[in-house]
Amino acid sequence: MSIRTPEQASRPAIEVPPHPQWPALSTPERTALTDRIKALLEAQDAVLVAHYYTDADLQELAEETGGCVSDSLEMARFGAASSAQTLVVCGVRFMGETAKILNPEKRILMPDLRATCSLDEGCPADAFGAFCDDHPDHTVVVYANTSAAVKARSDWVVTSSIALPVVAHLAEQGRKILWAPDKHLGHYVQRMTGADMLLWDGACVVHEEFKSFALERLRKLHPEAAVLVHPESPDEVVDQADVVGSTTQLIKAVVEMPNREFIVATDAGIFWKMHQLAPGKTLIPAPTAGEGATCESCAHCPWMAMNALQNLEQVLLKGDQEILIDPALGRRALVPIRRMLEFARERGIGARRDAD
Template sequence: MLNVLENYKFPAKEKPLSEKESEKVINEIKILLKDKNAVLISHYYTDPIIQKLTDETNGFIGDSLQMAKFGKEHPSKTMVICGVRFMGETAKILSPEKKILMPTLEAECSLDLGCPPKKFNDFCDSHPDRMVVVYANTSAAVKARADWIVTSSNAIQIIEHLDQLGKKIIWGPDRHLGSYIQKQTKADMLLWDSECIVHDEFSSKLLKDMKYLYPDAAVLVHPESPASVVELADVVGSTSQLIEKAKTLMQKQLIIATDKGIFYKMQKAVPEKELIEAPTAGNGATCRSCAHCPWMAMNTLKKLKEALTTNINSNEVFVDEALIPKALISLDRMLKFKN
């Protein structure tokens, strides 16, 4: 993996608000959203208190592409994106005429950081015979270089389609997801070497131990996880796919190998089932994420309120206008793709 994360200093965690303080800030945010005719759009991996507020204000919770599509179709001219920076950029690319705000513009993504545009461009230039397919978890500049953009829910179908056309592929940035797709499709794929710090830390050894403790449980795994973890799964899928599959599984206990932020929506979908966190290799304080993205955790009530008041000018998302039409080409290809 490109060693871009070693020197990254995660921001200090905010002092948590008391229950009374949280209630006060939540009520203030509800008023601000209404006054500014803004809609709250949050990722499955944000804090449950953010997701609950999103539900209560008739906003939307979903994966990165679902978030951007909802915002594009929503009548509000202001979107508040709770997630990481590339999600705000994707929303801006699809809705350039709208104001896009985020609780913080410092919320990064290890996949985005692990795929610097210049290095990725050089990599693509050295393989001109290959079509460039990138995961949605990338910067606007990388999306602009791509021929196709995919999500974890449609990547296999799109790669199969391109393989049937005889295309050789450059894949970026997640090597685990790329390896999983390559194994499923047998396509000729050259993989960029990066990873999600959350999913990379799930441990097959510890997961085997957990399966022994819960022999009747089903194991649900996101394909950004290492191959040894994916091999132990009963279900492999995107965040949305895992939630949907949880509804139809017969098992009453589910071991979940993805960011634990998903538990909010999944538990609402299957209130009668027990959700169990899959173990991470970090085994506690030594891990980088401990099954929760440190950048997603930056989306707090305090920052959200500030984005709608004192920081409203500095928390707006902008994308280089020259990149938008280029990125839209690859996004539109995906949106128009039919299996």
């Protein structure tokens, strides 16, 4: 695996926040709170879009109010197709930015603008730009989990499901690829396509914690379970998978595969949708314990956990957590995103079915 970063862009230390401790809500309190949020959404011509990794209460509320629960790209696509003038994005900051890039005329709110992503944080735009300048003969492909400024510096933006066909297409043209920021996803794509790839040294704090030895032991305890792994995970975990895929692809596997048990190596927030669509299946979290374990996330993103019913209500009341992007920067970032969307359309790669 060819992983290289310039000296000025060595992988920064990521300060992982503690999981926020939201006050427990009684059933009457939760009902009253969701009723107030529903009224605010209607009054403000707003629609709620929530990522699969957010709290179950938010996912349920999004569906109840005609919003969307999905991957990051479909969240933005849904917003573009919606007539609502305000999109409330429950997820992490790059998702709100992508929604704004695709919907510049709309107001984009988030419950907490501090909700970021270790991949985004680990790929600063200035250092990344310098890295690209050092390799002008490379086609720049960046994962969706990046800032608007990094997207604006790229040739292509990809999600985890479309990365393989895009990189294979570029490799067929003889292109050398500079990939950022997730080295594990990048190496998986490199192995599958044989492409000449230079990888940025970034990783997701959730997926990097899955441990191969502990997974081997868990598989022995559940020999009939299918192992589902997101490709942001380390090679030794990916190599044990029955299915490697995006969030949407892993949900599809639980629904369609005949197995009754599944060991799932991705953020535990996805279990709500899996249980909803396949209520008879048993879902087992892949282990983050074992040799070298630190359990900074314990299989749930601490930044995703910054989204809750309580601050969702507050942002609708105050409107103070709005995503704003310089219009010129947004237009530059839109170019590689549109390139990906057009590629997907030409090849019949479905949005909701296959996105990251």
